[in-house]
Amino acid sequence: MPFIDHSSIRMSPPVDRVSERYLVSSGQGAESLTIKEVQLNPGWEGRMHVHNTDVSMQVISGAVQAIIGDDVRTVRAGTTLLAPPGTPHKLINHLWTPAVLLITYPTNEPQTSYLE
Helix, strand or coil: CCCCCHHHCCCCCCECCEEEEEEECHHHCCCCCEEEEEEECCCCECCCEEECCCEEEEEEECEEEEEECCEEEEEECCCEEEECCCCCEEEECCCCCCEEEEEEECCCCCCEEECC
16 A cells, blocks of 8 residues: 555554554555654653664654663754663653654564663
8 A cells, every 4th residue: 555644543542651653554555664643741751762673763743852872962943862772762752742753664564662
């Protein structure tokens, strides 16, 4: 299916202050790509984790605190974060507005290993 209408894909109800929807996945016919949109609501803090592939995180709106390896920064919309395979990372939304990100994995079966 080469055309994916995002308006037909609903965002999940928030669970622990995060909502998500898969824009590209094996469910849409992708063989080696996953793209999901996530909304991190105020007060959300992820857990430190790693993936077995590169992960690209594009901040579309809002801002988040990003911890990638030993680097800690607050980043705003218009920033792309890259976590190479095996690099510990997590995101935190300390602000009062939601942050929206597009997260891309070069696989249709992303694997996550939590470190905390």
